[in-house]
Amino acid sequence: MRYQGYEDEQRWLDEARHGNQESFGRLIGVYQGPVFNLAYRMLGNADEAEQAAQEAFIRAWTRLDSYDPAHKYSTWLLSITSNYCIDLLRKRRTQLLSLDGPLPAHPALMAERSAGPEAQAAIGEQQEIVQNLLQSLPEEYRQTVVLRYWYDMSYDEIAEVMNTTVSAIKSRLFRARRQLAETGLEMGVVPDTHQPVIT
Amino acid sequence: MEHEEIVTLMMESLDGELPEDELAQMNSHLQSCPSCNQQWESILMIHHLFLQAPILSPAADFTQRTLARLPNPKHRLMALSAVYGLLLLSGLAPLILFIWFATQIGPAFNQPAFVEGLLQGGGQLLGLGQTIMAAFWQSLSNLGELIGQQPAIIGLILVMLGAIFLWGGVYSQLTGQQQVRR
Numbered sequence: 001m002r003y004q005g006y007e008d009e010q011r012w013l014d015e016a017r018h019g020n021q022e023s024f025g026r027l028i029g030v031y032q033g034p035v036f037n038l039a040y041r042m043l044g045n046a047d048e049a050e051q052a053a054q055e056a057f058i059r060a061w062t063r064l065d066s067y068d069p070a071h072k073y074s075t076w077l078l079s080i081t082s083n084y085c086i087d088l089l090r091k092r093r094t095q096l097l098s099l100d101g102p103l104p105a106h107p108a109l110m111a112e113r114s115a116g117p118e119a120q121a122a123i124g125e126q127q128e129i130v131q132n133l134l135q136s137l138p139e140e141y142r143q144t145v146v147l148r149y150w151y152d153m154s155y156d157e158i159a160e161v162m163n164t165t166v167s168a169i170k171s172r173l174f175r176a177r178r179q180l181a182e183t184g185l186e187m188g189v190v191p192d193t194h195q196p197v198i199t
Numbered sequence: 200m201e202h203e204e205i206v207t208l209m210m211e212s213l214d215g216e217l218p219e220d221e222l223a224q225m226n227s228h229l230q231s232c233p234s235c236n237q238q239w240e241s242i243l244m245i246h247h248l249f250l251q252a253p254i255l256s257p258a259a260d261f262t263q264r265t266l267a268r269l270p271n272p273k274h275r276l277m278a279l280s281a282v283y284g285l286l287l288l289s290g291l292a293p294l295i296l297f298i299w300f301a302t303q304i305g306p307a308f309n310q311p312a313f314v315e316g317l318l319q320g321g322g323q324l325l326g327l328g329q330t331i332m333a334a335f336w337q338s339l340s341n342l343g344e345l346i347g348q349q350p351a352i353i354g355l356i357l358v359m360l361g362a363i364f365l366w367g368g369v370y371s372q373l374t375g376q377q378q379v380r381r
Binding site for chain 1: 238246248323
């Protein structure tokens, strides 16, 4: 992830390490989108994603002393976010939850607000398909896919975030794409051109 | 070429890592294999769908709300200092009390009557403890005899224990659900 104000970011980090909350607020402003997006793609729920994003920033604030400037701040921050989301998903699996249907999209989510109503509806439908596809994946596959597609991370960077090897990441992405293709066919997202047309 | 090899080439193609000759091999296979072609179309469609999906953003006041939740380092330092202070006092206070006790009451230990009285008191306490333990074991023994005569009591005790665990489990699930819904 490229950021034009790299020097500003380093200065804010340094000030934040000395307890300057205003500087940390600037960092939140820069990274709130990527952090929230990652949480939402992982958790599939806007309210939970916002809570998770806040928690990720709080953890980053309390652990600033442990941040190694040799690594990208974005990678470190997204690592905290994704690990927290994975923990939440694992806890969710062990709890009894009410089996409500999927929640409607949060109004705070940025869609193409400048588009007309039909375009907005199409974008909303597309978002729903994307989320349904993501939710069909196991957590670790989902994490790999999100980091690859939304953050354009290299295999090395993803391996660093997920604390594993490059070959493991390649394998997960391979299986995830395969599973997504099968799910897409089952959901009817992808037309089944292999089926003969009955006339 | 095997289908599995083709799928591997598909993945490398998506990442832009496929040499020209292998790309040609893949395309050649896809033209003659409908199932691989279907799979490729599906993978490609989802690949593009994900590439087009935007990065979403939270509500406009997210930064302010997050900043409001950040722990204040000064408050944290004060809380830690208070805890350390209490720990220190909890260690010092007994020491001070002991020194005071030794200076105030210590001379009394030189009186033989006082020491004898202490020993007698200790002995009585020990005797009381022994009496309580003896009564406890006697009760258990009586209960054992009763169970031997009326085995149905075992069943009753098991049913009561089961009911306690069952209601305890239901209660914890109900309270856990309420917390999740919040």
